[in-house]
Amino acid sequence: MADTQKLLALYTRMRNQGMDARAALDVLHEAIDALNEDDRLALAQRIRQQERTDGANQTRPIRSIPSSAEKTEPDARVMCPHCGKPNQTGEVLCFSCGGFLSGPQPDIQTRILTQAEPASDGDDFFGADSVLILTARNTQKAYEIHPQASTRELVIGRRTNSGPMSPDIDLSDSDGNRLGVSRLHLSIRYDSQYHTLTAFDLGSANGTFVNGQRLHPHEVRVLRHSDELRLGNMLLTVTFRHNAMSEQA
Numbered sequence: 423m424a425d426t427q428k429l430l431a432l433y434t435r436m437r438n439q440g441m442d443a444r445a446a447l448d449v450l451h452e453a454i455d456a457l458n459e460d461d462r463l464a465l466a467q468r469i470r471q472q473e474r475t476d477g478a479n480q481t482r483p484i485r486s487i488p489s490s491a492e493k494t495e496p497d498a499r500v501m502c503p504h505c506g507k508p509n510q511t512g513e514v515l516c517f518s519c520g521g522f523l524s525g526p527q528p529d530i531q532t533r534i535l536t537q538a539e540p541a542s543d544g545d546d547f548f549g550a551d552s553v554l555i556l557t558a559r560n561t562q563k564a565y566e567i568h569p570q571a572s573t574r575e576l577v578i579g580r581r582t583n584s585g586p587m588s589p590d591i592d593l594s595d596s597d598g599n600r601l602g603v604s605r606l607h608l609s610i611r612y613d614s615q616y617h618t619l620t621a622f623d624l625g626s627a628n629g630t631f632v633n634g635q636r637l638h639p640h641e642v643r644v645l646r647h648s649d650e651l652r653l654g655n656m657l658l659t660v661t662f663r664h665n666a667m668s669e670q671a
């Protein structure tokens with residue numbers, strides 16, 4: 423029971439920091455899977471209840487921006503892989519057993535079909551085939567990221583052995599802990615309409631800086647090719663690699 427309360431508190435904190443519901447649940451995916459079925463169902467019900475209340479009062483920023491890839495039939499159903507009950511498409515947790523309706527999906531490479539690539543080839547352009555590469559200055563380790571593959575924002579942070587949270591991009595192997603990277607530090611979202619990447623700080627302890635300028639809480643910043651990103655004291659170089667298909671467009 424203590425575990426579900428702890429997980430609910432973490433979930434609530436992430437939502438208050440502006441993360442969307444799906445991203446927050448995916449960060450806790452492994453920890454929720456490890457609960458027994460009663461606890462998992464109890465947690466799912468608490469989360470559902472909380473989301474309803476918040477939706478009515480509009481008390482917090484809900485950043486669930488549905489992407490075009492998510493648009494489905496209004497009465498579409500998805501079957502729970504654990505208990506077989508039908509759920510509304512777009513749900514993350516099964517209403518009947520509390521299990522995840524799909525696995526975490528940051529690495530699935532689905533090409534998102536876009537109408538027409540805009541003519542713009544400015545340094546903020548990030549197309550459907552572009553790849554984001556974050557290179558850690560200290561280790562020269564390059565993190566390749568495909569934000570288009572996810573229907574939600576991606577979370578950059580640092581795993582710990584004891585904590586329940588698993589960010590999509592884990593900077594612990596580049597000395598993230600010593601350099602002051604928070605467990606949940608920054609989120610990145612692909613905007614398929616404007617072909618940009620946006621970043622916002624998740625209430626990190628030591629802040630996020632883009633080209634030396636600190637992001638304000640909840641400030642949404644467009645990232646550009648060759649930006650210098652600093653998470654706490656960790657320096658990362660932002661590189662956009664445009665694959666042949668988007669170059670030709």
Ligand SMILES: [Zn+2]
Pocket residue numbers: 502503504505506507516517518519520521
């Ligand atoms: Zn189920």
